[in-house]
Amino acid sequence: MSVLKGKRVLITGGASGIGKIMGRLVLERGAELIIWDINTIKIEEVQNEFSELGKTHGYTVDVSNPEQVKNSAAIVKSDIGIVDILINNAGIVVGKYFHEHSLQDITKTMDINSNAPMIITQQFLPDMLNQNSGYICNIASSAGLISNPKMSVYAASKWAVIGWSDSLRLEMKQLKKNIGVTTVTPYYINTGMFDGVKSIIPILNPEKVAKKIIRAIERNRIFLSMPWSVHFVRFSQGILPIWFFDWFVGRVMGIYKTMEHFTGRK
Template identity: 45%
Template structure:
């Protein structure tokens, strides 16, 4: 079913997770500039969150900044209840994420747990807490930032790939469940590596430069407003999906490693703090 497009988020209440930096900060600013009636920003980074809140208030928008650890279900439940009681949410942007990059054997158990909690479970929990009131308010939107890593297998990021693959499958399944609702649309965005600081050391692939966060946010925003179900960025991701589908496994593995450069793209990954996991919300 085709959903009616939104011209903007003017007058809407917008919730952005992982808003203290990177794309989350850009999403929050975009909402403010378009005239959102309230921008709700969540992040575990209190200092960064306050900085973004101050920036948004200069744009004369009502800001609700909450320090929320998305690895903690009780904090999600409390923050969601507060968002609902103080006016509700029209637009949900599930943006927060962490990156894990190392051979699986070297992962610490807390890295595995945190990656799954924030990248996979948090969007589910948040959406579950807000879904009933989202469907009742009309013209609702749920935007989830997954990843092109959720579409492929890749050495040195097995847990991250798994977390984003699950997020993608869940988000698009939710879209199908809500297909009969004419007023709410679900959009999933799958970009390749983005230069937010989380992918320091990741190598660009064939015809696939490291994406600028501004271009990803702009494309995601347009897709969210129009109700586009799924966006792969850049176009080479779609080509990769086609090749993976038609080539024999051994041929695809050769192309992915030696031609496109997927399988060695994380060989020199450092991440934001030069550790194997960035434990800050995006």
């Protein structure tokens, strides 16, 4: 799908961070924007801010609640129509050692980061299949490719997204359906979600990340990794002994210590 003009685009977590920026970008390209977010006040603020850019619809949705997702999807279809492009962007992170996680920390992270993209896609994919047209973009993380202390459950949730997302792409290809799937695996993004993180690899700029994601959708890219070096993670894991990989990534690059001063969004 190379043209967004006239398309209906639904973005989860669309009232802040890169979700909000992507919303602005699709409106500037002539799309109709549908925002799903848990923060009603933020949704209203974004709708007011974007009022002159194009049609914007906002819905307060807790994506960790399957019944709420199902009901909200039905309302969107009734109020607006078929969703042409779905961007599964909503996510949370808990920066603790695994043994410090509560049961709620674990279940909430998996519900929002892993289960929600699948359940939300399940609501809108049948319409895409019927019209033989659509696009699904899933925002995963480089943490879905590499293990990291103090984000074990987050990493697990993103590993799950990557496996499901690319399997979905292959299914659409096997079924010969005109439905694209892009899986995005960025490094830390400077949105506040990872406040306190220290890294010798530069933290990504939200505006640049959002622009690259929208371009990836327009160009039907299979994987989008940021920075470019993320592309070599799987290759390196395959050819290097684990002890050497751990030494290089942990000691030389300092990746395994990036979460030591994590505070997260207040």
